[in-house]
Amino acid sequence: MSLFSPAAEATPEVLERFRHRKLSSPSGGSRPEASPCPAAPRAAADLGVGPETLLQLVLKHLHTGGAQRLDTLGRNLGVPASLLQDTIAFLRREHLVEVHGARPGAPSGTETYFLTQQGRERARSHLLDDGYIGPVPVPLDQFQRQIEAQSVAGTVVDRASMAEAFAGLVVPERVLEQLGAAFNSASSLFLYGPAGTGKTMLATQFARLLQGEVAVPYAFSVDGQIVRVFDPVYHVPTESRAPESGAASLGRGGEDQDRRWVRCRRPVVIAGGELTADMLEPAHHAAGNFYEAPLQVKAAGGLLMIDDLGRQQVDVTTLLNRWVVPLESGVDYLALRSGAKFPVPFDAFPVFATNLRPKDLADNAFLRRLGYKVHLGPLDEDGYRAIFAQYCRANGLEYRDQAVTYLLREHYEPTGTPLIACHPRDLVNKIIEFALFEGEEPGLTEEALARAWNVYFVQE
Structure with missing residues (x-):
């Protein structure tokens, strides 16, 4: 029996992948159910962070934002105000916070909290240790589960939806078929051909096939460090009120939704000749002493395009080798400066585009790992x-x-x-x-x- 015999068991596995996926239409006709944002936390334990993290963030917000009411502080932290009462009570006992408006007969919730001199000193100390100011970070395990729940592999396309997405463009039927099959593979796409043949345009149009929404956290915590994820450059909110000045958005779902997350369109992240190896690892902000998520994490649930492959500042072999494990296992391992490593699902649809010959960029072993290789040549x-x-x-x-x-x-x-x-x-x-x-x-x-x-x- 040959290696590629029809009796091999690969086919049922491929078909199983499509069993729970839905047809995607660029017009929004038939589209997958959007994964809801996690439910709002009901108790402090639901936040997934220790009380010290919450305490430090309260002090930093009061230091940078000035005196605030409890409901305003809750919006800025992205948590229900009721979950801040124990923290505020502790800070008052420690003489780090004082209150105005707490007089007999005053309506509840109108009190304004501000830092004492001792509280300002403590806040400045925390800012030196960790300059992150924003909503409370979500725990890493919750972020991992959310990526899997809203996977980009959740939709399929057919010939009609491909024609709709590429309407108005002159694309050979052969190329449309290959792009459609590549999308359904939920693996990767390698576009190659001479300069000017439309590789970048096709890839950005390819992004129109991404339907549904994703929930993006402002930040997550791992090993005592904060990694910022939400980036307005790549994440377009679909909520009724976009985040402003670092404040968490309430969005659809009101208090039933965890406001540490933002409901967004599926992201499209494009990197070209400016790409370096460092951009694929958590970037440490020396001034703020917190981390920025790498490009592939910001692209989770969407499309990640490496344009003009081979023209980057980093050696192409080094760059391609960085993708070997994520492409095969679907898991990316990231490292902090401390040496601590942690896994994140690799759920971005990678698109590589190049004007160079594939054999001049990578060996056959790596090219074999790329799901679809599509050539774009001259027109007739x-x-x-x-x-x-x-x-x-x-x-x-x-x-x-x-x-x-x-x-x-x-x-x-x-x-x-x-x-x-x-x-x-x-x-x-x-x-x-x-x-x-x-x-x-x-x-x-x-x-x-x-x-x-x-x-x-x-x-x-």
């Missing part, structure tokens, strides 16, 4: 004309097919220049720029195309 004439017509319409120019025929026969064919997807956009832009200089109305003429060609391509 029909595709090129279709893209040219799109860019003309988008810029208010009349599309003239005869002018494009002139371009193909008199410039592309004699020079052997391949038909690359970005050429129509760039040539149309140059036609418009010349017209603006001349004070003329831009038009798709043979003369205008020749002038654009001569400044766009290097003349040998």
Whole structure:
């Protein structure tokens, strides 16, 4: 029996992966149920952090934000005000906090708390030890469970949903089929081909297939350290009230939702030539003495794109080797400066895009670990004309097919220049720029195309 015999048991395992997944539609028609944020804590023990962490955060908030009512302090910490009463009582007994408005007959909850001189000194000491100021961090094990509950592998796509997501783009049917199968694999995607063939555009459009929402914590705690996760650059809240000035958002679900979490769209994190190996590990803020989550953790539940692979500041072999274990096991092991290591589910859909030849980037062992390898090459004439017509319409120019025929026969064919997807956009832009200089109305003429060609391509 051959190694790839139909009798092998791999097929049932693959089918099992789809059994509990739902069809995804970019328009939001059929979409997976959004995993709810964790329930609001009912007791201090539900917070998952020690009383000392809560005490320090209260002092730091009162120090940086000034006097606050208990309900305001609760919003800033992301916890019900009732869970702060024991902490406030302890701080008052220690003469670290005083209260205004606690007079007979005054409405409950109107009291304002502020730091004493001793309390300010204690708060400054805590800020030197740990500069994190924000909602109470969630425990690592809760963060791990939430990532698994809202996994990016929760949806599948079919031909109709792919056509909907890529509507308006000129994409070969072969490529659409490969991208759809790659999405359903929930593994990884490797896009390669010449510069300008649309790899980055296809990857960002690919992100439209990500449906549903994820819950993102402001921060989590591990080994006595705080790691900040929520990043407004990548996390777009879908809640009714986005977080402002470090305050926790109430969002949908009101008091039934743990306000240390923010309900967001599935994240899309793109890193290009600026990527370094350090960006894939927890980054320690020396001034604040807390950590920032690495890119793959911020991308959890969404898409992580490594664009222009091979042009990074870090050696490509080092960079690719960093992904071997996470790609195979689905678990990423992160390390703190103390040497403590901890696991986090690797649940971002990784997309690698490069202009270089795959064999020049990695060996066969690593390429084999990448789920799907999709090549994007030059266009055929029909595709090129279709893209040219799109860019003309988008810029208010009349599309003239005869002018494009002139371009193909008199410039592309004699020079052997391949038909690359970005050429129509760039040539149309140059036609418009010349017209603006001349004070003329831009038009798709043979003369205008020749002038654009001569400044766009290097003349040998």
